[in-house]
Amino acid sequence: MEISSLEESRREAIFQARVDAEEKIEPKDWMPEAYRKNLIRQISQHGHSEVVGQLPEGNWITRAPTLRRKAVLLAKVQDEAGHGLYLYSATETLGIAREELMEQLLTGKAKYASIFNYPTLSWADVGAIGWLVDGAAIVNQISLCRTSYGPYARAMVRICKEESFHMRQGYEIMTVLARGSQEQKAMAQDALNRWWWPTLMMFGPHDADSAHSGSSMKWKIKRQSNDELRQKFVDQSVAQAQHLNLKIPDEKLKWNDERGHYDFGEIDWDEFTAVLGGAGPCNHERLEARRIAHEQGDWVRDAMFAHAEKQRQRDVRKTA
Amino acid sequence: MKNSVTCAPQSWHFEYVLRLGDNALILGQRISEWCGHSPFVEEDVAMANTALDHIGRARMLLTHAGNLQGNKQTEDDLAYSRNEREFKNFLLCELPIGDFAYTIVRQVLLDTYHFHLYAALQKSSDDTLAAIAAKVVKESTYHLRHSSEWLIRLGDGTEESQRRAQLALDNQWRFTSEFFLADEVDDVAHQAGVGVDVSLLEKLWRDNVNDILSAACLLRPEDAPLRASGRMGLHTEHMGFLLAEMQSVQRAYPGLDW
Amino acid sequence: MNKHLPLWEVFLRSRRGLEHKHVGSLHAADPEQAMQYARDVYTRRMEGCSIWVVLANDIHASQEAEGEAFFDPAEDKVYRHASFYDVPDDLKL
Numbered sequence: 001m002e003i004s005s006l007e008e009s010r011r012e013a014i015f016q017a018r019v020d021a022e023e024k025i026e027p028k029d030w031m032p033e034a035y036r037k038n039l040i041r042q043i044s045q046h047g048h049s050e051v052v053g054q055l056p057e058g059n060w061i062t063r064a065p066t067l068r069r070k071a072v073l074l075a076k077v078q079d080e081a082g083h084g085l086y087l088y089s090a091t092e093t094l095g096i097a098r099e100e101l102m103e104q105l106l107t108g109k110a111k112y113a114s115i116f117n118y119p120t121l122s123w124a125d126v127g128a129i130g131w132l133v134d135g136a137a138i139v140n141q142i143s144l145c146r147t148s149y150g151p152y153a154r155a156m157v158r159i160c161k162e163e164s165f166h167m168r169q170g171y172e173i174m175t176v177l178a179r180g181s182q183e184q185k186a187m188a189q190d191a192l193n194r195w196w197w198p199t200l201m202m203f204g205p206h207d208a209d210s211a212h213s214g215s216s217m218k219w220k221i222k223r224q225s226n227d228e229l230r231q232k233f234v235d236q237s238v239a240q241a242q243h244l245n246l247k248i249p250d251e252k253l254k255w256n257d258e259r260g261h262y263d264f265g266e267i268d269w270d271e272f273t274a275v276l277g278g279a280g281p282c283n284h285e286r287l288e289a290r291r292i293a294h295e296q297g298d299w300v301r302d303a304m305f306a307h308a309e310k311q312r313q314r315d316v317r318k319t320a
Numbered sequence: 321m322k323n324s325v326t327c328a329p330q331s332w333h334f335e336y337v338l339r340l341g342d343n344a345l346i347l348g349q350r351i352s353e354w355c356g357h358s359p360f361v362e363e364d365v366a367m368a369n370t371a372l373d374h375i376g377r378a379r380m381l382l383t384h385a386g387n388l389q390g391n392k393q394t395e396d397d398l399a400y401s402r403n404e405r406e407f408k409n410f411l412l413c414e415l416p417i418g419d420f421a422y423t424i425v426r427q428v429l430l431d432t433y434h435f436h437l438y439a440a441l442q443k444s445s446d447d448t449l450a451a452i453a454a455k456v457v458k459e460s461t462y463h464l465r466h467s468s469e470w471l472i473r474l475g476d477g478t479e480e481s482q483r484r485a486q487l488a489l490d491n492q493w494r495f496t497s498e499f500f501l502a503d504e505v506d507d508v509a510h511q512a513g514v515g516v517d518v519s520l521l522e523k524l525w526r527d528n529v530n531d532i533l534s535a536a537c538l539l540r541p542e543d544a545p546l547r548a549s550g551r552m553g554l555h556t557e558h559m560g561f562l563l564a565e566m567q568s569v570q571r572a573y574p575g576l577d578w
Numbered sequence: 579m580n581k582h583l584p585l586w587e588v589f590l591r592s593r594r595g596l597e598h599k600h601v602g603s604l605h606a607a608d609p610e611q612a613m614q615y616a617r618d619v620y621t622r623r624m625e626g627c628s629i630w631v632v633l634a635n636d637i638h639a640s641q642e643a644e645g646e647a648f649f650d651p652a653e654d655k656v657y658r659h660a661s662f663y664d665v666p667d668d669l670k671l
Contacts, residue, residue, distance in 0.1 A: 051356075062349060063569055065569040065570055066396045069578060070375055075368075075622075078364070078622070079622070085361050089602045092603065098585075158601075162622075183573060292357070293357045294360075299478065300359040300474075301360065302477070302481070303477025304473050306481075307608075369618050473607070
């Protein structure tokens with residue numbers, strides 16, 4: 001007992017030294033169990049967010065108003081599936097199987113970004129999601145390119161490279177609407193009104209109230225705090241909204257010379273907690289869609305498995 | 321050119337390319353419905369690729385059709401401003417996606433058709449069409465590989481997957497007769513060197529499909545030609561809903577940029 | 579259904595003249611399907627001109643615990659590097 005716990009703390013010291021020296025932790029390395037669990041939670045949640053994130057925008061693929069927009073939206077939603085896969089792939093290096101990840105999502109044990117529990121009600125929402133939601137995701141993900149776990153960092157680098165077009169296509173949609181008819185302008189403003197606050201919530205609770213932040217920062221899983229990243233996002237968004245001639249729905253939004261940042265109003269944390277807890281407009285629908293896809297895939301996966309098995313046996317017979 | 325031809329030279333050419341474009345558009349529209357709902361994430365990505373290829377070729381073909389017609393109709397005018405009767409796609413393209421077996425069967429039937437069609441169209445005397453065909457045939461080669469292997473997995477998988485695949489085939493087979501009902505447009509296009517020989521296409525298609533079905537342990541249904549044709553603008557009851565959805569934004573706010 | 583489809587590791591050659599490089603993994607029932615999904619997932623932006631897929635179970639990896647025995651003995655063999663040798667600066671060697 002004594003020896004093994006000594007060994008454990010020796011390993012932990014080596015591990016922490018490696019993290020402190022900005023060396024990456026790789027799959028076969030020894031790592032504290034809590035680090036592994038924390039990573040599985042965060043990376044799989046990130047992966048689930050990409051996969052569930054297909055749904056709100058996917059809702060508009062069949063209704064995209066031009067063929068160019070349809071192709072772009074398809075490519076974007078496809079990227080989200082691809083990014084989900086990169087992240088599942090990174091999670092699986094930590095010793096958890098895909099089936100288990102799926103089960104955690106479908107039973108509600110694993111979370112996904114709460115933003116996807118809001119509905120997409122007009123074409124402008126597709127623009128607003130690209131501009132704001134992907135904009136916020138990029139702020140967060142750029143920071144995560146320096147995360148301490150190698151496979152996660154590499155997935156983030158690839159995702160950031162690919163996602164740069166996501167925000168731009170969203171902003172382009174908003175630009176066209178903001179320059180368009182009165183109805184289109186109103187549509188764009190309405191989308192901004194509805195997506196602004198949920199987007200700010202994406203960065204999570206204030207640093208002081210964040211349950212996982214302490215150890216995540218120490219282990220360099222997270223590199224910047226929720227509040228820092230949120231501030232960065234607000235600062236970059238103000239000019240973008242002004243350029244569109246749209247108004248961010250926050251009366252308290254104001255430049256603070258002293259801080260060198262924008263001040264902004266308080267998030268409705270009750271709403272945050274409620275939507276996280278399942279009371280958002282689409283929580284049920286999003287999970288249900290994934291559950292149905294998964295269940296209706298059961299017989300397909302069974303068939304793949306059965307066919308592969310038959311093939312193997314044929315090969316064995318052939319070589320025998 | 322035959323004397324019996326009643327359509328003006330440009331109008332058969334437009335019609336020929338429009339039909340190709342409509343098949344690509346309506347099929348792409350259907351496949352895109354799988355986004356986010358496939359059996360697993362890998363297939364979501366694969367399905368989106370196929371949908372994108374179809375939307376891409378629809379854009380090229382409709383743009384080309386608009387140019388042939390000479391009245392400056394864009395790809396979007398053609399996609400979003402026409403009514404049901406003006407769409408000339410095969411009925412098979414517009415059927416709802418059904419279960420995964422239903423989609424895979426449709427893909428096999430149409431991928432095989434498109435593969436042989438566009439292989440032949442590479443030699444079209446219409447240079448634009450030939451160039452489009454050269455690009456499309458590569459995509460269709462890949463699509464057919466993907467869908468035919470899937471069909472073999474399903475047909476030679478479990479009892480349930482075989483039952484579903486056979487049911488999907490039995491249900492959709494009757495729609496394939498439409499592929500080879502050559503009409504005036506096909507004849508004129510073929511004679512002008514723009515279009516393909518439909519009877520030759522039919523033979524290639526039948527041989528290829530037979531091989532795939534037997535590898536997939538599926539029975540080829542009896543031929544039972546339908547007395548309906550999407551190419552005449554007479555559609556199934558599903559088409560109205562498909563268009564209502566696809567065109568909804570453009571119809572609600574006509575004449576705007578998006 | 580609780581069967582696990584096998585996990586495959588994917589390697590891409592990004593262009594001719596370069597080696598294949600590991601890019602990620604995916605699940606598929608057979609090599610052909612793994613190859614197609616690798617194409618669909620990992621080459622959406624022309625990232626590759628050649629793909630390898632390998633069953634993850636078939637990869638044997640060195641262990642961290644063996645690291646010292648495996649890799650440290652190379653540390654003192656600096657004479658394997660060209661920079662170890664003194665040669666006249668004005669000569670091209």
